[in-house]
Amino acid sequence: MKVSVIGLGYIGLPTAVILASRRVEVIGVDINQIAVDTINQGKIHFLESDLDILVQDVVKTKHLRATKQPEKADVFIVAVPTPLKGDHEPDISYIESVAKTIAPLLEKGNLVILESTSPVGTTEKMMNWLQERRPDLVFPEFGGDGATADISIAHCPERVLPGNVVRELVENDRIIGGVTIKCAEKARDLYKTFVQAECLITNCRTAELSKLIENSYRDVNIAFANELSL
16 A cells, blocks of 8 residues: 655654554655655654654655655545635635645545545535546545445544644544545545544544534633633
8 A cells, every 4th residue: 555645744744654654655745845855864854752763764664755746646645734814714725736736646446535624615625626637537425325436535634732743643533534434434444554542434524523623622722711811
């Protein structure tokens, strides 16, 4: 199995490294040449506990390689930023850019997973962008059985705390949301290669909403504590 992780930031790189540590062939993709060069030297371009040791190991064994250009793979994991713009509007242009870039590389049987925190419906938008550029492939329909689909699409939001990412990627429960249940099950099989906790199967819209709720819950608690401090 060959996995392409697109976006080698605080989530993408640890995910790529954990997969590579399970002796999966991983291609890390990032537009930042400095990040690519640093990783290929077996080093990291940001601080994260224990990550540097793992990167050094998987680069040395050639299970992880970084590049600026996406390559064909069995699985594509999208972990790019989704910042806010304007009047607190989510910017999903990075996801659209990735979809346009990997569309020509897709082959029957591929799995595409979106990990970026996104508004409800973004996973399906990503799928539509792929579908527009690959009319020769059959994509799943939300709520369908996915039996005839050539490509599987899923959303699996990250749920980790910076500073403990390596441990929490393995120990935290994961929510696996597919466009169809079949898509979710295929994504679960991938995550179970390194996740020791429970992988909860649902649809992509529920998975997207669950991450937004989790972030909002944390934000409200911090804001409440700040109000009390005043």
